[in-house]
Amino acid sequence: MTATAIAPSHKAPATDADRTLLEIRGLEKRFSLSGDFLEQLKFKGGRLVREQKFVHAINGIDLDIRRGEALCVVGESGCGKSTVARIVMGLIHPSGGEIHYDGTRIDDLSTKSLMPYRRRMQMIFQNPYASLNPRMTIQQTLEEPIRLHHPDWNRQQVADKVAEVMHSVGVAPDWGKRYGHEFSGGQRQRIAIARALAVDPEFIVADEPISALDVSIQAQVLNLLMDAQQQRNLTYLFITHDLAVVEHFGTRVAVMYLGRVCEVAPTATLFATPRHPYTRALLSAIPRLEDDRPQHIRLKGEVPTPVNLPSGCVFHARCPHANARCREEVPTLIAHDGGGRVACHAIEEGRLV
Amino acid sequence: MNTTTSSIEGPPTASRWERFRDSYLLYSFKRDLIAQISLLVFVLMVVAAVLAPWLAPMNPYDLAQIDILASELPPFWISGSEDAYVLGTDAQGRDMLSTILYGARVSLIIGFGAVALQAILGVSFGLLAGYLGGRIDAFLMRLADIQLSFSTLMVAIVVGALVKAIFGGATFSAYAVPLLVLIIGLAEWPQYARTVRASVLAEKNKEYVDAARTMGLSSRRIMFRHILPNTLSPIFVISTVQVANAIISEAALSFLGLGMPETHPSLGSLIKSGFDYLQSGSWWITLMPGAVLVLLVLVINLLGDWLRDVLNPRLYKG
Numbered sequence: 001m002t003a004t005a006i007a008p009s010h011k012a013p014a015t016d017a018d019r020t021l022l023e024i025r026g027l028e029k030r031f032s033l034s035g036d037f038l039e040q041l042k043f044k045g046g047r048l049v050r051e052q053k054f055v056h057a058i059n060g061i062d063l064d065i066r067r068g069e070a071l072c073v074v075g076e077s078g079c080g081k082s083t084v085a086r087i088v089m090g091l092i093h094p095s096g097g098e099i100h101y102d103g104t105r106i107d108d109l110s111t112k113s114l115m116p117y118r119r120r121m122q123m124i125f126q127n128p129y130a131s132l133n134p135r136m137t138i139q140q141t142l143e144e145p146i147r148l149h150h151p152d153w154n155r156q157q158v159a160d161k162v163a164e165v166m167h168s169v170g171v172a173p174d175w176g177k178r179y180g181h182e183f184s185g186g187q188r189q190r191i192a193i194a195r196a197l198a199v200d201p202e203f204i205v206a207d208e209p210i211s212a213l214d215v216s217i218q219a220q221v222l223n224l225l226m227d228a229q230q231q232r233n234l235t236y237l238f239i240t241h242d243l244a245v246v247e248h249f250g251t252r253v254a255v256m257y258l259g260r261v262c263e264v265a266p267t268a269t270l271f272a273t274p275r276h277p278y279t280r281a282l283l284s285a286i287p288r289l290e291d292d293r294p295q296h297i298r299l300k301g302e303v304p305t306p307v308n309l310p311s312g313c314v315f316h317a318r319c320p321h322a323n324a325r326c327r328e329e330v331p332t333l334i335a336h337d338g339g340g341r342v343a344c345h346a347i348e349e350g351r352l353v
Numbered sequence: 354m355n356t357t358t359s360s361i362e363g364p365p366t367a368s369r370w371e372r373f374r375d376s377y378l379l380y381s382f383k384r385d386l387i388a389q390i391s392l393l394v395f396v397l398m399v400v401a402a403v404l405a406p407w408l409a410p411m412n413p414y415d416l417a418q419i420d421i422l423a424s425e426l427p428p429f430w431i432s433g434s435e436d437a438y439v440l441g442t443d444a445q446g447r448d449m450l451s452t453i454l455y456g457a458r459v460s461l462i463i464g465f466g467a468v469a470l471q472a473i474l475g476v477s478f479g480l481l482a483g484y485l486g487g488r489i490d491a492f493l494m495r496l497a498d499i500q501l502s503f504s505t506l507m508v509a510i511v512v513g514a515l516v517k518a519i520f521g522g523a524t525f526s527a528y529a530v531p532l533l534v535l536i537i538g539l540a541e542w543p544q545y546a547r548t549v550r551a552s553v554l555a556e557k558n559k560e561y562v563d564a565a566r567t568m569g570l571s572s573r574r575i576m577f578r579h580i581l582p583n584t585l586s587p588i589f590v591i592s593t594v595q596v597a598n599a600i601i602s603e604a605a606l607s608f609l610g611l612g613m614p615e616t617h618p619s620l621g622s623l624i625k626s627g628f629d630y631l632q633s634g635s636w637w638i639t640l641m642p643g644a645v646l647v648l649l650v651l652v653i654n655l656l657g658d659w660l661r662d663v664l665n666p667r668l669y670k671g
Binding site: 133144149 | 560561564566568569571579582
């Protein structure tokens with residue numbers, strides 16, 4: 001879609017609190033399904049042809065994350081939420097598009113020149129049972145990032161910093177000698193958060209940080225993340241599929257469907273007046289206590305496979321408002337008066353209000 | 354995994370020793386008679402071999418102590434034996450007990466040395482192949498395939514024969530131990546490389562590796578500090594089997610005359626030296642070191658078996 005690179009708008013003065021911290025421009029990611037070169041060769045009609053198949057995980061995403069906000073990305077499984085998070089963190093390389101952090105393009109930086117940004121951006125993972133190295137004590141786990149990013153610190157400074165982050169996430173200092181497997185899921189996730197906070201980052205990518213936790217623990221960890229945001233002035237990119245969490249936590253929400261953003265809006269606006277047909281269906285699926293006859297919007301069919309991407313709007317096959325234009329032309333995000341942006345021809349044309 | 358019993362309610366700080374005392378490893382060892390006996394025999398043999406210069410009645414390397422007239426004396430329970438030679442003497446008049454002790458030492462040095470070399474090469478290549486993937490992986494694994502398609506003995510025979518032909522028998526004898534370590538070590542590294550690579554492939558997709566990467570740690574540190582400690586269990590298990598294999602390989606090479614020279618015999622070359630006298634009734638020259646070799650390899654394999662059962666969680670018996 002709008003893969004054209006837009007010049008980063010980093011000319012804004014540094015004092016501007018609304019300054020954009022992270023810009024994602026025309027991001028694309030394809031994963032090859034076809035294996036190596038020899039496996040791609042196929043006989044077709046008596047001729048040897050090279051055939052490659054791709055999973056189109058992300059198909060042109062534009063997102064801005066402003067300083068100090070919590071941008072929640074929601075969408076169903078397989079829509080590319082986690083892939084966005086992993087690309088932003090440099091764990092995988094994008095197939096196209098650009099990522100700018102504080103005005104600097106970071107997706108093509110070398111490992112070495114990325115180091116200062118590694119300290120400023122950290123990640124919290126989904127599964128606290130896998131995100132702590134089972135052979136390292138909590139102390140070692142927390143010391144490692146500090147020693148890496150502050151090689152000039154002496155032993156006492158490192159120990160003080162570890163004690164400080166342990167205290168701030170509610171972990172007793174004497175836990176440091178133990179190993180990760182000795183803790184419960186919620187405790188482990190606190191430790192994982194402490195590890196992310198240890199280098200004093202300003203931006204944290206949280207990839208479904210509470211979905212692997214017990215419901216009784218989820219609120220604790222969520223509150224911990226919100227406290228950390230206030231105390232340390234953090235910016236979050238928060239990946240989740242829990243809409244209740246989004247309502248509670250998010251400053252703005254981006255709704256993704258099949259590797260594209262269909263709507264971005266401030267949380268209150270989005271929950272009060274969802275615009276995009278998919279967002280409407282998604283929000284109508286939230287169980288409500290006061291409803292004795294829920295008004296679910298039932299979508300027909302299944303999510304199309306990301307291997308053979310539908311033409312035009314990715315949602316057209318399931319959209320009740322789709323017309324010929326939706327089947328051919330990819331909609332772009334267009335700002336509306338509610339403060340959000342929505343990618344839908346029907347809304348642009350006024351067919352849908 | 355081993356200390357699931359000592360959770361949060363346990364003692365606030367478990368020391369290394371306490372953790373070992375509570376571990377499943379020790380628990381299962383206490384319940385396994387075969388493992389206990391094997392470890393006992395193995396430790397006794399290693400101690401005897403290490404202390405050979407002090408334990409052995411004579412020094413088989415010292416020609417002055419050897420009496421050719423006392424050759425082919427039988428062990429003590431057969432008439433015609435002499436009290437000084439408990440297990441009899443070989444064709445050159447060397448005391449069998451002393452020679453076996455010294456021979457076991459040579460065999461163990463070569464066995465452990467070769468396995469150390471295999472482990473260093475195999476673990477490094479396996480880590481690189483598994484973590485970096487792509488062309489490096491393909492190249493290293495094809496190299497391993499090629500190496501595996503030649504049997505260890507064949508490689509060893511060719512290299513040994515070449516060295517002997519080029520540098521002469523005397524040089525070969527002088528450097529026999531490091532040469533055998535090198536030959537056996539180089540021949541079997543793919544065993545390690547493949548095992549480590551498989552473990553690395555399973556580990557590198559776990560989130561703690563991603564966490565280390567987002568931290569900005571170097572690939573080398575992630576490989577050796579984060580992934581390697583989590584692949585140690587299979588490395589331990591194959592190490593025991595590989596030590597036994599290396600000792601057998603060395604014995605086979607010595608038996609074929611490409612291993613340790615008879616002046617510095619290992620168990621294998623002792624077996625070989627007695628082989629010529631088997632028909633003439635001096636069976637003990639072959640059988641005694643043979644029995645020691647079999648026992649040594651057997652206990653190592655039994656220990657390896659036990660270790661594999663313990664370290665493989667899927668075999669946990671509830």
